[in-house]
Amino acid sequence: METGIHNTSEIGRLKKVLLHRPGQELENLMPEYLERLLFDDIPYLREAQKEHDAFADCLRQQGVEVVYLTDLVVNSITSDEVRKELVVQFLDEAGIQDQRNRVLLGEYLGKMPDKQMVSTMMAGVRKSQLQGESEKLSDLLSASEDGYPFVVDPMPNLYFTRDPFATIGTGVSIHKMLTETRNRETLFGKFIFEHNPEYMHAPRWYDRGETSSLEGGDILILSPQVLGVGISQRTKGDSIDTLAEAVLTYSRTSFRKILAFNIPKSRSFMHLDTVFTMVDRDKFTVHPNILSSITVFVMELDENKKMKITQEDGRLEDILKAHLGLDHVTLIECGRGSEVDAAREQWNDGSNTLAIAPGEVVVYSRNYVTNRSLEEAGVKVHTIPSAELSRGRGGPRCMSMPLWRDDP
Secondary structure (H helix, E strand, C coil): CCCCCEECCCCCCEEEEEECCCCHHHHCCCHHHCCCCCCCCCCCHHHHHHHHHHHHHHHHHCCCEEEEHHHHHHCCCCCHHHHHHHHHHHHHHCCCCCHHHHHHHHHHHHCCCHHHHHHHHHHCEEHHHHCCCCCCHHHHHHHCCCCCCEEECCCHHHHCCCCCEEEEECEEEECCCCCHHHHCCHHHHHHHHHHCCCCCCCCEEECCCCCCCCCHHHEEECCCCEEEEEECCCCCHHHHHHHHHHHHHCCCCCCCEEEEEECCCCHHHCCHHHCEEEEECCEEEECHHHCCCEEEEEEEECCCCCEEEEEEEECHHHHHHHHHCCCCCEEEEHHHHCHHHHHHHHHCCCCCCEEEECCEEEEECCCHHHHHHHHHCCCEEEEECCCCHHHHCCCCCCCCEEEEECCC
16 A cells, blocks of 8 residues: 555556545535535535446556545644644634534534534535524524524535645645635645645645635646646736746656646636646647647756746647657647537536546546547546536546556
C-alpha cells in the first residue's frame, strides 16, 4: 500500500486515488437554490451512488487502491483538540455568528461519532433536524435567513474531489475556491494535510488562505517537468503566479516550467480539464473550440532564479509538441468535431477523461461518439454509467484525485 503523495503526470499507472461517494448532501438540493449551490439539476442519490460504486469498482479491477474523503478526514481527527478545532472552524465558515446558535449546533455535532459528524458537516443541517435539540430553537430560526430551510448549507459538489486541492509531485495545493459554496469544502483538505499521519508532511504549494482563486480542475501535470494550469472562469492569474513561484523554486521539485492556458470563461468551459485532458504520452482529448488558436503563457525561472514569462499564440498541437518534446501529437476531438455532438458531449464531460495508465482511460458511457474516437486512436476505454452523476457537470477526472501514480 502506497503512503504519502507521488503524482508526476496525468498518465502514469494510477495506484491510489481519493473519491467521495455522494451522500445526503445531494438529497439536500432544492430547485429554488440550485444556482446558489452550483448545480443545474438534482441527481437521484440512490442511482448516483450505484454509478459511483461502479466507478470505484472499475478502478479497483485495474489494481487501483480507492480511499474515501470521509475516511481521510476521520483519520485526521487524532485528538479531542483536533475535533474541537474542526467543529469551531466548520461553524465559522458556515456563517454561524450568533453565539446561542453556535452552541446549539456545536452540541448537536458533538454528540455524534466522528464519521457521522463529518458526514453531517458535508450533508448540511436542516432546521427540522434541530427540532427538539433546544428550547431556544425559535432563536435559531429567527436568526436564520427567512424561509430558508437550512441552518448549514449542504456541500453537493464534494464528489468532485479534483477541485478543493491538488496533488502535484510530492506536495499539495489546498485551494481558495471561487465561490463560497465550494470554498467550505477545502476545510477538509486543511485537516487532512495538517493532521492525517499519512499526509501531514507533504510540501504545500498553495493555501486556502490566499486571496485569489485556484481550482484543481485547472491543474494538469503534463510531464514530470511541465505543469499545465488553466486561466479560467474559476482560476485567476494571481493564483497561478503564486503556485508557479512555490513549485518552481522548491529545491527538490522536478518541474521546470508552467504552461498557463487561457481558456473561455464560461460554465461549459468551467475548468481546463473540461476542454483538454491527456490520455497518452502523445494523445489528448480536446474540445474543437480550442483547436484553431490558443494563448499560452510560459512561466520559467531564469538563470538568476527570477520568474520569466513569455506569451505564445498558436495551435495547441504545436505548443504541446514544443514544450513536451514530442515529434507527433494526436488531438482527439470531443464529439468527433461535430458542432452538435461536441456541444452535447462536452456538456456531459466527453473531454473529461481519467487516465489510469498510458493509453488507458475511464470515461462516461453516454459520450459514445467521443469514446469511439478514443478507441480508434488506440486508447483502451473503460466506460462507467453516468445518467445521474453527470448532472453535476463533471466527469471521471473531476471525480478523482490521484494520491499516487507511478512515474510515466
